[in-house]
Amino acid sequence: MPETLGERIKATREMRHLSQIDLCEVVDLDQSNVSRIEHDQQVPGAETLSQIANALQVTTDYLLNGAITLEHMPTLGPLQTKLLGTCMQALIFNDPDSRDAFLATVEEWRAQL
Secondary structure, rough: OOOOOOOHHHHHHHHHHEEEEHHHHHHHHHHHHHHHHHHOOOOOHHHHHHHHHHHHHOHHHHHHHHHHHHHHHOOOOHHHHHHHHHHHHHHHHHHHHHHHHHHHHHHHHHOOO
């Protein structure tokens, strides 16, 4: 788990498959500034931090404190919510009906891909 602001920015950027250059283009920084921020040699101002958080689709709270909240999780659509719900039921109840409902939802989801 990344422990510093710079480590969290870098880890999140990499998780989003963005290069430093990609982030630079969105946040309007040069690559050397992004590198210094990611190596904790420079602290971004409030506006820059907010822009970085928006570009990485996380909260500033997560970047600053490592707090994981639902606010920075992607929004689930109706089918994704159903998929998650049936998966949880199958795991909790461990019965054939729950398993079958989950598998049917997976097939429904796969048909939409």
